Amino acid sequence: GAVVSQHPSRVICKSGTSVKIECRSLDFQATTMFWYRQFPKQSLMLMATSNEGSKATYEQGVEKDKFLINHASLTLSTLTVTSAHPEDSSFYICSANRDMNTEAFFGQGTRLTVV
Amino acid sequence: QKEVEQDPGPLSVPEGAIVSLNCTYSNSAFQYFMWYRQYSRKGPELLMYTYSSGNKEDGRFTAQVDKSSKYISLFIRDSQPSDSATYLCAGLMDSSYKLIFGSGTRLLVRP
Numbered sequence: 486g487a488v489v490s491q492h493p494s495r496v497i498c499k500s501g502t503s504v505k506i507e508c509r510s511l512d513f514q515a516t517t518m519f520w521y522r523q524f525p526k527q528s529l530m531l532m533a534t535s536n537e538g539s540k541a542t543y544e545q546g547v548e549k550d551k552f553l554i555n556h557a558s559l560t561l562s563t564l565t566v567t568s569a570h571p572e573d574s575s576f577y578i579c580s581a582n583r584d585m586n587t588e589a590f591f592g593q594g595t596r597l598t599v600v
Numbered sequence: 601q602k603e604v605e606q607d608p609g610p611l612s613v614p615e616g617a618i619v620s621l622n623c624t625y626s627n628s629a630f631q632y633f634m635w636y637r638q639y640s641r642k643g644p645e646l647l648m649y650t651y652s653s654g655n656k657e658d659g660r661f662t663a664q665v666d667k668s669s670k671y672i673s674l675f676i677r678d679s680q681p682s683d684s685a686t687y688l689c690a691g692l693m694d695s696s697y698k699l700i701f702g703s704g705t706r707l708l709v710r711p
Contacts, residue, residue: 489643519697526706527704528606528688528701529688529701530701531698580643580699589634589692590646591644593642593643594642596641
């Protein structure tokens with residue numbers, strides 16, 4: 486199956502700093518990628534849809550100025566958590582659909598801990 | 601009301617048992633229904649997806665969709681300890697490719 490790589494897998498940062506998470510489709514081009522957030526023992530909550538070459542579409546309640554998304558190429562989307570606070574600590578996961586196929590391939594996730 | 605409802609469990613069964621995992625949904629715009637398996641601290645992996653009502657079988661796994669009652673199920677036959685994971689159902693809207701997930705059911709298969 487297709488591979489989506491997410492980096493880093495784990496990051497610890499100080500409160501007030503910014504953290505960038507990368508999501509790459511390794512063997513296919515993805516015009517659309519999705520970013521999710523998952524709290525412990527809870528489901529994945531869609532944060533935003535990342536569109537190559539255009540602005541991301543954010544879900545209701547997600548602060549676009551806090552969670553900056555850039556989709557500069559067909560194989561890379563980045564999520565930057567700006568001015569991170571402890572409540573931003575969570576598991577962030579990206580996904581990509583190949584050729585607008587219905588099957589979404591997920592990255593391995595990034596565990597962010599803000600101290 | 602959540603768009604996709606799923607009992608969080610945990611569900612504990614002995615090895616070899618038949619497991620039934622269920623979800624209900626409220627959004628009639630869903631075109632596809634997916635089942636994902638997620639091991640602890642990993643990203644979800646797709647198990648199966650279905651488009652229309654009816655059954656779809658793949659090895660020990662059977663996915664069932666009943667659009668009239670907005671009910672989806674995943675059956676696991678001859679369950680193994682390696683099946684222990686969280687199982688997430690999701691609905692997908694064809695136009696946007698957005699996945700809306702249920703809360704996930706934690707399954708534990710005891711040796």
